[in-house]
Amino acid sequence: MLRKAHLLTGVAGLIIFVLQGQYMDLVHEHLATMPDGPRMLYRSSHIYLLLASVLNVVLGVYLRDDSSLIHRWIQIVVSTVVLLSPVGLLAGFFLEPGMDQLIRPYTRPVLYGLFGSGVLLSAVAIAGWRRL
Numbered sequence: 001m002l003r004k005a006h007l008l009t010g011v012a013g014l015i016i017f018v019l020q021g022q023y024m025d026l027v028h029e030h031l032a033t034m035p036d037g038p039r040m041l042y043r044s045s046h047i048y049l050l051l052a053s054v055l056n057v058v059l060g061v062y063l064r065d066d067s068s069l070i071h072r073w074i075q076i077v078v079s080t081v082v083l084l085s086p087v088g089l090l091a092g093f094f095l096e097p098g099m100d101q102l103i104r105p106y107t108r109p110v111l112y113g114l115f116g117s118g119v120l121l122s123a124v125a126i127a128g129w130r131r132l
Contacts, residue, residue, distance in 0.1 A: 002059075002063060002075070002076075002079045003059070003060050003061075003063050004060070005060075005079070005083055006056045006057070006059040006060035006063060006079065006082065006083065007056070007057060007060025007061070008060075009053075009056045009060075009083050009086060010053050010054065010055070010056030010057030010058075010059075010060055011053075011057065012053075012086075013049060013050075013052060013053025013056060013086045014050075014053045014054075014057070016049065016053075016086070016090070017046070017049050017050050017053055020046050020049065020093060021046065024042055024043075024046065028042070031043070037097075037102050038097035038098070040102075041092075041096050041097040041102065041104075042093065042097050044107075045089060045092045045093035045096065045097075045107060046093065048089050048092075048107060048110075048111065049086060049089045049090065049093065051114070052082070052085040052086045052089055052110070052114065053086065055082055055085075055114065056082055056083065056085075056086070059079065059082060063075070063079070071124050071127070074120050074121075074123075074124050075124070077117075077120070078117040078120050078121055081113040081114065081116070081117045082114065082117055085110045085113065085114055088106050088107065088109065088110035089106070089107060089110055091106040092104060092105075092106035092107035092110070
């Protein structure tokens with residue numbers, strides 16, 4: 001079930017990534033006339049959505065059920081963070097460039113969560129290799 005959710009979320013995120021590019025091109029004239037700060041926020045948020053979408057696709061393809069209870073709970077926590085990350089990144093894409101300062105109240109916690117998830121998945125993988 002988690003694999004299918006990751007795969008669907010990842011594919012939807014990739015489609016939204018393409019639509020974001022069209023939005024920046026058509027609505028904001030490819031960001032050519034925009035000040036540096038908001039342009040940087042748009043572009044980085046755009047790339048971060050690609051990151052989250054690819055992570056979801058990868059987990060959708062490679063995630064496997066682990067019989068260990070602690071590993072299963074870690075997978076559930078990681079999956080929850082990765083599955084919800086595109087929502088926070090979309091909020092950041094549309095809301096952060098309009099803020100007065102270059103702050104990332106939506107994007108920053110999502111990126112920390114993705115980084116932490118990567119660390120947890122690595123720990124699970126390393127523990128699995130040691131059992132072999």
